[in-house]
Amino acid sequence: MTSAATLGHLAADSTTAAAESQGFLSPTGVEVAFLLVGLVTFGAAVVTVTTRQLVHAALWLVVALGGLAVEYLLLTAEFIAWVQVLIYVGAVVVLILFGLMLTRAPIGRSPDADSGNRWAALTVAVAAAAALVWVVVDAFRTTWIDLDGPAAGSTAVTGASLFQNWVLPFEALSVLLLAALVGAIVLSRRAKANHVTEAGRPTGPNGSGKDGVR
Amino acid sequence: MNDVLDVTLRLLIVFAVFLAFPLIVGQTEHKVMAHMQGRLGPMYAGGFHGWAQLVADGVKFAQKEDVVPADADRRIFQLAPAVALLPYLLVLLAIPIGPGEGAVGQVVDAGIFFVLAVMGVGVLGSLMAGWASANKFSLLGGLRTAAQLLAYELPMLLTAASVAMAAGTVSLVGILDAFEWWWLPWQIVGAIVFFVAGLAELQRPPFDMPVADSEIIFGAYTEYTGLRFALFLLAEYAGIVVLCGLTTVLFLGGWHGPRGADGLGWVWTLLKTAVLAFVVIWLRVTYPRLREDQLQRLSWTLLVPLSLAQIALTGIVKVVIQ
Numbered sequence: 149m150t151s152a153a154t155l156g157h158l159a160a161d162s163t164t165a166a167a168e169s170q171g172f173l174s175p176t177g178v179e180v181a182f183l184l185v186g187l188v189t190f191g192a193a194v195v196t197v198t199t200r201q202l203v204h205a206a207l208w209l210v211v212a213l214g215g216l217a218v219e220y221l222l223l224t225a226e227f228i229a230w231v232q233v234l235i236y237v238g239a240v241v242v243l244i245l246f247g248l249m250l251t252r253a254p255i256g257r258s259p260d261a262d263s264g265n266r267w268a269a270l271t272v273a274v275a276a277a278a279a280l281v282w283v284v285v286d287a288f289r290t291t292w293i294d295l296d297g298p299a300a301g302s303t304a305v306t307g308a309s310l311f312q313n314w315v316l317p318f319e320a321l322s323v324l325l326l327a328a329l330v331g332a333i334v335l336s337r338r339a340k341a342n343h344v345t346e347a348g349r350p351t352g353p354n355g356s357g358k359d360g361v362r
Numbered sequence: 363m364n365d366v367l368d369v370t371l372r373l374l375i376v377f378a379v380f381l382a383f384p385l386i387v388g389q390t391e392h393k394v395m396a397h398m399q400g401r402l403g404p405m406y407a408g409g410f411h412g413w414a415q416l417v418a419d420g421v422k423f424a425q426k427e428d429v430v431p432a433d434a435d436r437r438i439f440q441l442a443p444a445v446a447l448l449p450y451l452l453v454l455l456a457i458p459i460g461p462g463e464g465a466v467g468q469v470v471d472a473g474i475f476f477v478l479a480v481m482g483v484g485v486l487g488s489l490m491a492g493w494a495s496a497n498k499f500s501l502l503g504g505l506r507t508a509a510q511l512l513a514y515e516l517p518m519l520l521t522a523a524s525v526a527m528a529a530g531t532v533s534l535v536g537i538l539d540a541f542e543w544w545w546l547p548w549q550i551v552g553a554i555v556f557f558v559a560g561l562a563e564l565q566r567p568p569f570d571m572p573v574a575d576s577e578i579i580f581g582a583y584t585e586y587t588g589l590r591f592a593l594f595l596l597a598e599y600a601g602i603v604v605l606c607g608l609t610t611v612l613f614l615g616g617w618h619g620p621r622g623a624d625g626l627g628w629v630w631t632l633l634k635t636a637v638l639a640f641v642v643i644w645l646r647v648t649y650p651r652l653r654e655d656q657l658q659r660l661s662w663t664l665l666v667p668l669s670l671a672q673i674a675l676t677g678i679v680k681v682v683i684q
Binding site: 203204207210226227230231233234237238239241242243245246249250253255256302303 | 433434435438470471472475476478479480482483485486489490492493494496501504505508509511512515519531532533
């Protein structure tokens with residue numbers, strides 16, 4: 149999410165107007181909408197980490213991530229917004245739901261859906277949020293996006309800035325993802341090999357019934 | 363005022379298409395399946411060859427009681443049909459059927475990403491339904507839905523990326539503006555992979571393992587009755603319209619006919635979409651259901667490598683012709 153956020157801000161950075169003609173006292177419709185969607189996103193995020201119902205947490209995450217996509221749209225970063233929906237809502241949340249359904253997803257409250265680490269987690273979250281907010285505020289201060297001009301976050305602009313100015317971080321990220329992919333394959337293959345050696349011995353009546361599909 | 367009128371008119375037209383086309387596809391499916399199986403299909407409702415059968419079905423669904431199981435998660439159970447249906451309405455807004463501003467609901471700059479992202483959201487509806495029903499068959503259906511989506515989203519994205527590379531843009535209108543007839547043989551592998559992956563994402567036969575009625579009793583939709591069940595069915599047929607329209611736009615040249623893009627461009631789009639919808643129905647009556655492991659193997663060992671090969675081919679040709 150952070151990389152997407154950085155991209156959004158980078159793209160927005162390319163055409164920004166100075167703040168002389170802008171003020172905080174007479175907000176435009178877009179600014180009001182931005183603020184309201186931000187509040188909804190924040191609320192959904194808080195509910196995500198505080199609710200005791202596991203699947204509800206995943207679904208509130210959909211609301212939070214979707215709200216973030218709307219914020220990108222309002223910042224004219226259209227491409228980033230749709231990628232946000234595609235990756236986070238379409239893939240990550242589906243993966244989370246899949247994992248929940250595969251393991252344990254009771255309807256109603258889960259009594260053990262709480263952690264002793266909550267204060268440590270809260271500290272880390274607040275520290276991370278403070279650092280991010282500080283960096284963003286310090287970087288952009290009083291720049292405003294010119295909504296009447298050409299879109300500052302269109303696919304062409306984003307692509308050009310990504311592959312001209314930021315190609316090294318992009319490639320480094322690709323290598324990181326590739327390493328993660330290879331690691332996942334290695335782990336799954338090792339688990340399979342262990343499984344095969346264990347299955348070689350007679351282990352009891354577990355292998356009957358529904359496993360006999362083949 | 364003029365703008366407001368324009369937007370309202372576009373929304374109304376797209377909404378009418380959204381309501382009418384799935385019904386037409388559904389009725390065609392009734393009749394085509396019947397004739398392929400040596401039957402007549404519906405013959406009475408409405409008089410002429412049973413044309414009003416689906417209208418009658420709709421009236422029937424609306425009269426049924428809307429039951430929510432006692433152990434279900436009420437709110438999510440009731441919300442799920444809307445989550446399954448609405449994304450297809452949004453996607454329909456972005457599909458251009460003819461050249462120019464007038465023939466598309468809304469020009470979206472990153473069109474391919476928009477349609478694929480929003481279509482992916484629709485599957486959340488099935489997952490919510492499967493979980494919230496508090497029924498083991500529904501949960502199994504939801505699980506299979508998720509597994510299928512994770513497997514088939516990748517080839518779909520890769521082949522769409524291949525077309526975007528060929529056209530040099532991710533806008534659906536831009537892709538059609540750049541279209542040449544020889545893209546057809548060039549992108550044919552991608553077209554087939556996209557179409558097959560799309561069928562799997564819609565859970566149409568032969569990829570209907572998640573709803574397999576003969577073993578898990580319609581999967582995620584087991585507990586649904588009345589209007590909410592009808593909404594799920596409508597989502598499936600709206601999905602067929604959207605998938606066929608998208609394949610037409612991305613791979614078959616949309617409004618381009620044999621004599622170029624002049625004149626009746628939108629007729630070509632509708633014609634190609636209709637032919638593809640016929641193929642969808644045809645596949646349903648032709649192939650038996652794939653088993654879960656066969657489904658996964660088809661995607662990971664055949665479709666993903668094919669789409670990667672298509673991307674390589676697109677890249678090579680693109681570099682050569684420049």
